[in-house]
Structures are given as C-alpha cells and as structure tokens.
Amino acid sequence: MKILVTGGAGFIGSHVVDAYVTAGHEVAVIDNLTTGREENVNxxxxxxxxxxxxLAQVQQVFASFQPEVVNHHAAQSEVPKSVADPGYDAHVNVVGGLNVLRASADSSVRKVIFSSTGGALYGEPDLVPADEDHPIRPLSPYGTSKFAFEQYLATFDRTFGLRFTTLRYANVYGARQDFAAEEGRVVAIFASRMIENKPVTIDGDGNQSRDMLHVGDIAMANVAALERGDGGTFHISTGIPVTVNDIFRKLAILTEYRLEPRFGPSRKGDVYRIALDNTRAKMQLGWEPRIQLEEGLRLTVDYFRDQISRLSA
Ligand SMILES: NC(=O)c1ccc[n+]([C@@H]2O[C@H](COP(=O)([O-])OP(=O)(O)OC[C@H]3O[C@@H](n4cnc5c(N)ncnc54)[C@H](O)[C@@H]3O)[C@@H](O)[C@H]2O)c1
Structure with a gap:
C-alpha cells in the first residue's frame, strides 16, 4: 500500500512510519521539521x-506520490504553545490539516487516519476511565483545534465520501520524545534528568494521574487502523491511571537515582486525574496495549542513556 504520513519526522509519526515500512508498505513523509528531525525518518x-x-506544495506531493492512505500526524502538539499562540495552533492544526484533507479528497486516497488526543478533549473527566462518548470540553486551544479537525473529517466523509479513522491517544512516551520540550513529557524529562543526576521537579503534589502508553503500542494501533475502524473514533490507551509520583519512583529505580523530587506549583489547565477506556479499540480495531509500563519505561531509559552518552562523547 502507498501511505503518506504527515509529521513522520516527529516523535510518534516516525514510529508509525517504521511500523508501516516493516509491514512492507511504501511510505512517504511530509514534515517541515519544526519539531521533527530528519534522522528520525526511516x-x-x-x-x-x-x-x-x-496547499500547492501539499498538492504536489499528492500528485507525485499518489497515496492510497494518508496518516495525519503533523501538528502543533504542545498545550502551552496553543495557550500562548492559539492562532498559530489553529493555522497548523485546522488550516494545515484542511489542506491535507482537500488534497486527499481531490485524489484517489481511500482513507485518512488521524491522531487526535484523549488527554486534552474532556477537561476533568466525570468518570475514570472515560469512554469516547464523554462530553467534550477542552481546557486548551490545542484540544479545541484537534476536536475541530475531527469534525471536519466527519464532514468530508459525509460530503465527499472520504473515509477516516480517528485515534485519540493517551499520554504517549518512548524513544525520540523531545526531553527539552516545555510540555508535560513527564517520562522523557524525568528519565533524562535522572540519568544525568540532575534535580527533578514535580508540578503540583504528584498525585495527579495520567494514562501512559508506550509509542510502540501506538504504532501498532496505526497498523490496525489501515484495515479497520472506518468512520470510528477510538481511544488508544491503557485505561489505567498512574500517578506522576509513581512514574518518578519507577524511573528512579531504573536509573538508580537517589535524590528526592522537588515539588513546584501545579500547572494551570492541567487535568488532575484521567484515564481512557479502550474497550472500543479492543472490540473494533482488534488492538490492545502489549507493552507494560515497567517494560516501556525500561526501554525508554535505555534509549535516553544511549542518547545522552552519545551527546556527551
Ligand atoms: N505526544 C502525545 O502524548 C500525544 C498525545 C495525543 C495526540 N498526539 C498527537 O500526535 C501527533 C504527533 O505528536 P508528537 O508528540 O509526535 O509531536 P511532534 O512535535 O514530535 O510531531 C509533530 C510533527 O509535525 C511536524 N509539523 C509541525 N508543524 C508542521 C507543519 N506546519 N507542516 C508540516 N509538518 C509540521 C513537526 O516537525 C513534527 O515532526 C500530533 O498530531 C499530536 O497532536 C500526541
């Protein structure tokens, strides 16, 4: 199959590209390298x-590659940046996304797979784990732009017959995540600081919980979505809330880190407790998470150890 992955030089998109290449597909990537890196690309x-x-450049890529499936990962993906500059967020996530949709509808694309967010859509959830029908009430412009694009997908399906599958991700962690970013990339930031024996600050009291999913499981969900899930929206998640203090302790053991954490002010707009029910993905995509938290954290620590020793060599 010919698959075009937007954002394929980024953290998650590059793992999706790897999984598609491994499965024998022909893959092209669109990325402007704002946060992505050329060396991430398979x-x-x-x-x-x-x-x-x-739009013109996007159309040119579609004309030359003629993809059958488009996997849309390119985005402004940082919540704080969306709060500081909601216009930029909307330009990339809505207007840029629409260029990808228009080019898809105008060519022979069979289906679009979209990486949305579960963590930034529901506000403080009424129930944990929340399912996909939970009321939508984003706390950030990022959550709103992602949801707006979900709505455009449904419109393009109704009006132009362009099929889609929306995957709403939990908090993703793993190799190639940017540990220098300001966003709450808790595993990447904690692991890299612990390896270098630097102080670690936990925002708030650390009892806030997240649904943490390894990027390898995300990649497999994108493989499942090639053949299944048309017209559907799915949580790609574990369904299990884990506290930031727990993540700190597990990483401290793996990195033999002995310093106590510092506690800073909690971040405005952060959800306190969230996890996402993945029953629908299990039933309809035939996907479920396979990488346990301990194993995923170990893989991630190994990766950052390697990166940090390379940088300091
Ligand atoms: N990281 C998470 O926990 C998480 C959770 C839910 C959803 N997502 C979604 O997954 C996708 C990938 O996120 P990520 O964490 O890998 O972030 P990332 O920043 O590593 O990846 C985004 C990619 O898009 C590219 N990009 C940005 N603006 C672009 C533009 N105008 N034109 C072309 N390319 C552009 C970047 O260079 C980068 O390679 C995003 O759509 C994000 O919203 C991520």
Missing amino acids: PDARLHRVDIRD
Whole structure:
C-alpha cells in the first residue's frame, strides 16, 4: 500500500512510519521539521520537506506520490504553545490539516487516519476511565483545534465520501520524545534528568494521574487502523491511571537515582486525574496495549542513556 504520513519526522509519526515500512508498505513523509528531525525518518521512506499550510506544495506531493492512505500526524502538539499562540495552533492544526484533507479528497486516497488526543478533549473527566462518548470540553486551544479537525473529517466523509479513522491517544512516551520540550513529557524529562543526576521537579503534589502508553503500542494501533475502524473514533490507551509520583519512583529505580523530587506549583489547565477506556479499540480495531509500563519505561531509559552518552562523547 502507498501511505503518506504527515509529521513522520516527529516523535510518534516516525514510529508509525517504521511500523508501516516493516509491514512492507511504501511510505512517504511530509514534515517541515519544526519539531521533527530528519534522522528520525526511516531510510526507506522519502521525506518531503513541506509545510502543510502550503496547499500547492501539499498538492504536489499528492500528485507525485499518489497515496492510497494518508496518516495525519503533523501538528502543533504542545498545550502551552496553543495557550500562548492559539492562532498559530489553529493555522497548523485546522488550516494545515484542511489542506491535507482537500488534497486527499481531490485524489484517489481511500482513507485518512488521524491522531487526535484523549488527554486534552474532556477537561476533568466525570468518570475514570472515560469512554469516547464523554462530553467534550477542552481546557486548551490545542484540544479545541484537534476536536475541530475531527469534525471536519466527519464532514468530508459525509460530503465527499472520504473515509477516516480517528485515534485519540493517551499520554504517549518512548524513544525520540523531545526531553527539552516545555510540555508535560513527564517520562522523557524525568528519565533524562535522572540519568544525568540532575534535580527533578514535580508540578503540583504528584498525585495527579495520567494514562501512559508506550509509542510502540501506538504504532501498532496505526497498523490496525489501515484495515479497520472506518468512520470510528477510538481511544488508544491503557485505561489505567498512574500517578506522576509513581512514574518518578519507577524511573528512579531504573536509573538508580537517589535524590528526592522537588515539588513546584501545579500547572494551570492541567487535568488532575484521567484515564481512557479502550474497550472500543479492543472490540473494533482488534488492538490492545502489549507493552507494560515497567517494560516501556525500561526501554525508554535505555534509549535516553544511549542518547545522552552519545551527546556527551
Ligand atoms: N505526544 C502525545 O502524548 C500525544 C498525545 C495525543 C495526540 N498526539 C498527537 O500526535 C501527533 C504527533 O505528536 P508528537 O508528540 O509526535 O509531536 P511532534 O512535535 O514530535 O510531531 C509533530 C510533527 O509535525 C511536524 N509539523 C509541525 N508543524 C508542521 C507543519 N506546519 N507542516 C508540516 N509538518 C509540521 C513537526 O516537525 C513534527 O515532526 C500530533 O498530531 C499530536 O497532536 C500526541
């Protein structure tokens, strides 16, 4: 199958590209490298350095590659950035996304797979784990732009017959995540600081909980969505809330870190307790998470150890 992955040089998108290449598909990538890196891109995939806000360039890639499936990961993906500059967030996530949709509808694309968010859509959930029918009430412009794009997908399906599957991710962690980013990439930030024996600050009291999913499981959900889940919206998650203090302790053991955490002010707009019910994905996509938290954290610590020793060599 010919698959175009937007954002395929980024943290999650690059793992999706790897999984598609491994499964024998022909893959092209659109990425403007704002947060992505060229070295993340699988050597068997062709990188087009294109900004999705540029419709003509997006159309050119579609005309030359003629994808059958489009997997849309390119985005402004940081909550604080969306709060600071909601216009930029909407330009990339809504207007840029619409360019990808328009080009898809105008060509022979069979289906679009979209990476949405579960963590930023529901506000403080009424029930934990929340399912996909939970009321939508985003606390950030990022959550709103992701939800707006979900609505456009449904419209393009109704009006142009462009099929889609929406995957709402939990908090994703793993290799290639940017540990320098300001966003709450808790595993990447804690692990890299612990390896270097630097102080670690927990925002708030650390009892806030998240649904943490390893990026390898995310990649497999994107493989499942190639053949299944048309017209559906699915939580790609564990369904299990884990506290930030727990993550700190597990990482401290893996890195033999002995310092106590510092506690800072809690972050405005952060959800306190969330987990996402994944029953629908299990039933309809035939997908379920396979990488336990301990194993995922160990893989991630190994990766950051390697990265940090390379950087300091
Ligand atoms: N990381 C998470 O926990 C998480 C959770 C839910 C959803 N998501 C979604 O998954 C997707 C990937 O997120 P990520 O964490 O890998 O972030 P990332 O920043 O590593 O990946 C985004 C990619 O999009 C590219 N990009 C940004 N603006 C672009 C533009 N205008 N034109 C072309 N390319 C552009 C970036 O260079 C980068 O490679 C995003 O859509 C994000 O909203 C992530």
